[in-house]
Amino acid sequence: MGAMSEQQPEQRDGERERDGVRYGEHVVVRRHGYVAELVLDRPKAMNAVSTEMARSIAAACDALAADPSARVTVLTSSHDRAFCVGADLKERNSFTDADLMRQRPTARAAYTGVLELPMPAIAAVRGFALGGGFELALACDLIVADATAVVGLPEVSVGVIPGGGGTQLLPRRVGAARAAELVFTARRVPAAEAAGLGLVDELVEDDARGAALELGARIAANSPVGLRAAKRALRLGHGLDVRAGLEVEDAAWRSVAFSGDRREGVAAFNEKRAPRWPGE
Secondary structure, three states: OOHHHOOOOOOOOOEEEOOEEEEOOOEEEEEEOOEEEEEEOOHHHOOOEOHHHHHHHHHHHHHHHOOOOOOEEEEEEOOOOEEEOOEOHHHHHOOOHHHHHHHHHHHHHHHHHHHOOOOOEEEEEOOEEEOHHHHHHHOOOEEEEEOOOEEEOOHHHHOOOOOOOHHHHHHHHHOHHHHHHHHHHOOOEEHHHHHHHOOOOEEEOOOHHHHHHHHHHHHHOOOHHHHHHHHHHHHHHOOOOHHHHHHHHHHHHHHHOOOHHHHHHHHHHHHOOOOOOOOO
């Protein structure tokens, strides 16, 4: 029988631990004030995304999306040498065709969960971010990497295609021709070249996690209402003609123009003090 017919480990979505909230066996969410850290925590497998782990990523993202106190999400790894090496090919090797088809919605939900987070999302890449691992990073708004980072979409080398958003998100970052070269060659790109190509947004010598959390804290100092509306306008307007994009922007502006955050922001500016955002 295929692996999908076996009994899945008991899901512990939202189980609170001393250092955060655990979703399943391999995902932890920790809070740093208004910054939520979503930790990929399957170190023995270099964070290869199994069915159970995909389910846990989706559950964690659903919880974060519903939490108005989370102004920024930072996606990190508990592994020293890998952010995430992509799909769990050992698990996939045991699948029947029917198993693989049944697993597909679960896998898609993980990548979509990150992509559709309503607040700004930052990936902190240390070590390998390959295949689905790089697609998780691409689903974020910003990618911070350190000198150990190696990124790539090698799926065609194992007979498939990037199926976690890579064929759509990569061209939006680096253009169609560059994305085609990277996908078709399946090559791995080291940190310095990745920064030069725009595959990552900020390159630090060491401690991508620390740099990403610091960036997240700077972003989180701004209006949570404004941040979510700005992300919505950026995402929905991308690829539209200018006139249509401006309509998307106008709708986002109208959603914040009469908010408590807008009133507080203007008052704080005039009173020369730090704003105390109501978040509404």
